[in-house]
Amino acid sequence: MSESVRTTRVPVVERVLEVNDQLAATTRADLERRGILAVDIIGAPGSGKTALLEATLRALKGRRHPAVLVGDLATRRDGDRLARWCDQVVQISTGQGCHLDAGQIRDALMQVDLSEVDLLLIENVGNLICPVGFDLGQAAKVGVFAVTDGDDKAAKHPYLVQAADVLLLNKIDLLPYVSFDGPLFQADVRLLNPTVPILEVSSTTGAGLDAWLDWLDRKSADGGASTPIA
Amino acid sequence: MHEFSIAEALAAQVLRHAPVGGRVREVEIRVGALRGLEPEAMKMSWDAVTHDTPLAGSVLRLDLRPWSLVCPACGRTWESPVPFETCRCGETSPRPTAGDELNLMSITVDEDETTAEEA
Ligand SMILES: Nc1nc2c(ncn2[C@@H]2O[C@H](COP(=O)(O)OP(=O)(O)OP(=O)(O)O)[C@@H](O)[C@H]2O)c(=O)[nH]1
Ligand SMILES: [Mg+2]
Ligand SMILES: [Zn+2]
Ligand SMILES: [Zn+2]
Numbered sequence: 001m002s003e004s005v006r007t008t009r010v011p012v013v014e015r016v017l018e019v020n021d022q023l024a025a026t027t028r029a030d031l032e033r034r035g036i037l038a039v040d041i042i043g044a045p046g047s048g049k050t051a052l053l054e055a056t057l058r059a060l061k062g063r064r065h066p067a068v069l070v071g072d073l074a075t076r077r078d079g080d081r082l083a084r085w086c087d088q089v090v091q092i093s094t095g096q097g098c099h100l101d102a103g104q105i106r107d108a109l110m111q112v113d114l115s116e117v118d119l120l121l122i123e124n125v126g127n128l129i130c131p132v133g134f135d136l137g138q139a140a141k142v143g144v145f146a147v148t149d150g151d152d153k154a155a156k157h158p159y160l161v162q163a164a165d166v167l168l169l170n171k172i173d174l175l176p177y178v179s180f181d182g183p184l185f186q187a188d189v190r191l192l193n194p195t196v197p198i199l200e201v202s203s204t205t206g207a208g209l210d211a212w213l214d215w216l217d218r219k220s221a222d223g224g225a226s227t228p229i230a
Numbered sequence: 231m232h233e234f235s236i237a238e239a240l241a242a243q244v245l246r247h248a249p250v251g252g253r254v255r256e257v258e259i260r261v262g263a264l265r266g267l268e269p270e271a272m273k274m275s276w277d278a279v280t281h282d283t284p285l286a287g288s289v290l291r292l293d294l295r296p297w298s299l300v301c302p303a304c305g306r307t308w309e310s311p312v313p314f315e316t317c318r319c320g321e322t323s324p325r326p327t328a329g330d331e332l333n334l335m336s337i338t339v340d341e342d343e344t345t346a347e348e349a
Contacts, residue, residue: 004343007255009336012247016240016259016332099232129266130232133330158313159264159330191325192313 020134023102027109027137031120037220038120040100040136042160043144044153045126048170050078051203052144052212053121057085059213066119069108071100073125082123088112099130102137119220128157140165140219147171147180155188166197166215173202233268236332237275241285243334252339254285260293262329263311269294293335299324 015021031038043049053068060066067088070078079091090108092100100122122138124131132141143164145153148171154161161167167189189198197215201208240259248254257276261267269292276290296309303321313326 005340006343007338007340008249008252009256009338010247010249011336012334014243014247014334016236016243016334018243019239097235099235101235130235133232133265133332134235155314158326158328159266162264162328163330187323188314191323 017134020102023106024135024137027102027106028139031137031139034114034117036114036117036120037140037216038122038136038138039140039142039216039219040122040124040131040138041142041144042124042128042131042164043126043168043170044128044146044149047126047144047146047149048203049123049126049144050081052168052170052201053082053123054085055203055206055209056121056213056216057082059209060119061085064119065116066121067112067114067117068121068123069100069105069112070123071104071125073097078123088117094125098125098127099134100124100136101134105136119216128153128160132159132163143167145169145185147175148178151181151185152188154185154192158192161189161192161196164193164196165219166199166212168212169198169200170203172200172207173205231271231275233271233275234279236267237272237279240276240290240334241279241283244285244288244337245283247334248337249339249341252341254288254337254339256289256291256336256338257285258291258293258335258338260295260331260333260335262295262331263297263313264328264330265332267292267294267332295329295331297326297328299326 041049066086068082068086069090069092071092071094072078073094076091079089083089090111092104092108141164143160199208199211201212244257273290280286280288296311297313299310299315300307301317301321301324304319306317316322317324
């Protein structure tokens with residue numbers, strides 16, 4: 001006699017990415033306990049994330065003990081580039097996935113000897129949108145823009161600009177060859193995020209890298225006070 | 231297409247919360263403007279992810295929260311689907327703010343009366 005059907009609306013208020021966020025929180029606690037500063041580097045394909053890491057690893061040689069996790073859709077090329085500068089590099093192949101998630105980070109960390117590590121550099125999949133919303137357990141998010149990608153990219157990617165703890169404007173050595181309105185870029189960033197530092201760098205010439213290395217040192221000294229997205 | 235991974239997480243979450251024996255008709259999520267979620271991509275992903283599962287045929291409803299804009303010149307505040315907008319007073323740089331919430335809000339289910347009475 002079950003002809004009649006009753007329709008019920010069940011209220012549930014829970015974050016959709018709750019499972020990811022919990023894994024990330026566990027990672028964040030593990031890394032903080034070990035005194036490891038973890039940074040999630042997010043930027044468009046080709047903006048220079050790997051080049052920045054190469055320059056960073058070269059500069060930190062003998063001074064810090066970094067490990068690198070690098071996400072890529074298909075190849076191992078970035079991992080191979082970085083392995084020349086750091087003996088703890090784990091390449092994470094995401095296949096179709098346009099961003100890293102907290103589970104992939106935990107799996108990758110299983111392959112790292114964390115006992116000596118004091119800095120964890122994570123290169124996310126080249127993408128300005130998708131990675132921003134997935135907490136990895138990082139202490140800080142780093143947004144990378146390149147002058148060759150156009151001065152409107154901050155305005156078009158408000159989530160990254162708002163969520164970033166520091167923004168790098170890369171490839172400034174190419175400014176003479178492209179039209180890039182620096183003041184406009186800065187103004188757009190400031191509207192979305194009044195306080196984020198904007199560091200102008202060239203990963204290939206090394207210009208401006210000292211400010212970035214200082215930022216990393218200061219962030220480490222802070223104990224990498226965490227900024228989970230919320 | 232982060233919409234696809236969000237749809238996957240959401241489907242697992244709905245299956246955890248839906249009452250046993252009910253058929254899920256509708257799922258409602260609330261999304262802050264910062265997420266930049268594409269409603270069409272989100273709905274397509276939902277259909278693809280739920281196809282051939284107990285959630286097949288359920289409708290995803292999106293409550294997209296807008297940007298809030300505050301004009302530094304005249305003090306007017308208003309809501310908009312986009313972050314950059316010129317104020318009526320001519321000011322070109324109103325300050326945009328938005329949330330990044332991404333929450334499951336409710337699940338609507340059909341239950342047979344007899345089944346429901348047993349519960
Ligand atoms: N002139 C110049 N070229 C740069 C700079 N940084 C990176 N490049 C070049 O830009 C290209 C892309 O750099 P990558 O470091 O591979 O960029 P990526 O962001 O890691 O790219 P994906 O991992 O594919 O998303 C390479 O040819 C780099 O040599 C820079 O500061 N100046
Ligand atoms: Mg790279
Ligand atoms: Zn995506
Ligand atoms: Zn106004």
